[in-house]
Amino acid sequence: MSDFGTFVTEPIYCKACVQAFASVLKQDTDRPVYVCDYPVGFVAGRIRRLSPTDVEIELEIELEMDIARAICHPVKVALMVEGWDVREFEFKPWRPSDE
Numbered sequence: 001m002s003d004f005g006t007f008v009t010e011p012i013y014c015k016a017c018v019q020a021f022a023s024v025l026k027q028d029t030d031r032p033v034y035v036c037d038y039p040v041g042f043v044a045g046r047i048r049r050l051s052p053t054d055v056e057i058e059l060e061i062e063l064e065m066d067i068a069r070a071i072c073h074p075v076k077v078a079l080m081v082e083g084w085d086v087r088e089f090e091f092k093p094w095r096p097s098d099e
Contacts, residue, residue, distance in 0.1 A: 018043060
């Protein structure tokens with residue numbers, strides 16, 4: 001990871017979660033996403049925006065609900081925000097009772 005907007009997940013042991021997380025991020029064709037699902041799953045890529053703040057907003061606010069609805073297990077993500085600063089996010093599955 002070297003540029004702001006670069007992200008990678010921690011190992012994901014559920015193949016359905018790997019594919020679901022990647023599919024949400026791939027909805028925007030301007031967002032390169034790479035998937036490794038053997039033997040353990042990882043998703044990596046880059047969110048291209050004008051500033052580190054825009055990247056955080058997109059991942060934390062704009063995509064959070066779509067990701068939460070798609071996954072069945074928690075997914076942790078490390079996001080390069082500025083310089084060598086890294087923000088960690090944890091997305092948890094959404095359940096109808098969570099509203």
